[in-house]
Amino acid sequence: MQTRARSSQTIIELVQGDITHQDTDAIVNAANNSLLGGGGVDGAIHRAAGPQLLEETRTLGGCETGDAKISRGYRLKARYVVHAVGPVYRPNHPDVPRLLASAYRRSLEVAAEHDIHSIAFPSISTGVYGYPVAQAAPIAIATVCDFACSNPQFEIVRFVLFDSGTMRAFADALKHLIAQRPDLTDVS
Numbered sequence: 001m002q003t004r005a006r007s008s009q010t011i012i013e014l015v016q017g018d019i020t021h022q023d024t025d026a027i028v029n030a031a032n033n034s035l036l037g038g039g040g041v042d043g044a045i046h047r048a049a050g051p052q053l054l055e056e057t058r059t060l061g062g063c064e065t066g067d068a069k070i071s072r073g074y075r076l077k078a079r080y081v082v083h084a085v086g087p088v089y090r091p092n093h094p095d096v097p098r099l100l101a102s103a104y105r106r107s108l109e110v111a112a113e114h115d116i117h118s119i120a121f122p123s124i125s126t127g128v129y130g131y132p133v134a135q136a137a138p139i140a141i142a143t144v145c146d147f148a149c150s151n152p153q154f155e156i157v158r159f160v161l162f163d164s165g166t167m168r169a170f171a172d173a174l175k176h177l178i179a180q181r182p183d184l185t186d187v188s
């Protein structure tokens with residue numbers, strides 16, 4: 001199973017685990033438009049970061065679907081949390097893939113404005129928001145690689161997948177991307 005690839009200066013890696021345990025400079029939250037917390041990853045990150053996270057996100061004025069905003073990480077190992085809002089899945093709706101890609105890209109654009117060299121993503125929108133992971137994983141992997149692999153600031157981009165089915169979907173997507181991109185080398 002392909003779980004790690006290298007471009008010139010960036011490692012793209014997949015791990016199965018809990019994103020709140022990651023020691024990357026930033027972790028990405030699968031948030032909702034209110035940025036006031038919720039269940040899933042959002043709930044786990046707010047629980048691990050402590051109440052100061054909500055105190056800060058209250059001041060951010062919400063977040064559009066497909067966009068991302070940054071906060072501090074407080075009690076998390078990560079110094080920053082990038083709150084990204086993915087789309088709620090609607091079959092055959094043209095905006096849905098575009099908004100999912102945008103959530104990943106905006107997360108990296110926001111991270112690039114800060115001293116962030118390593119970042120961990122969850123599988124955005126594939127839980128409560130119902131995005132089939134087989135459709136979401138290729139969008140996630142390609143979007144992140146397009147941006148991060150041409151931006152020397154990012155040394156490590158990690159996807160932290162919570163269950164084996166999601167891990168397998170992302171590993172399959174990474175395998176296909178390695179086959180398509182001569183600049184990517186499998187270093188699993």
Ligand code: APR
Binds near residue numbers: 020032042123128162
């Ligand atoms: N670490 C990593 N991944 C996790 C964790 C965790 N601690 N907890 C859940 N996940 C996984 C889920 O299994 C799923 O694969 O994150 C993925 C995204 O699921 P959700 O957290 O439900 O996020 P999403 O589908 O984007 O829905 C967002 O759910 O929690 C609410 O407030 C949130 O309204 C927003 C909506």
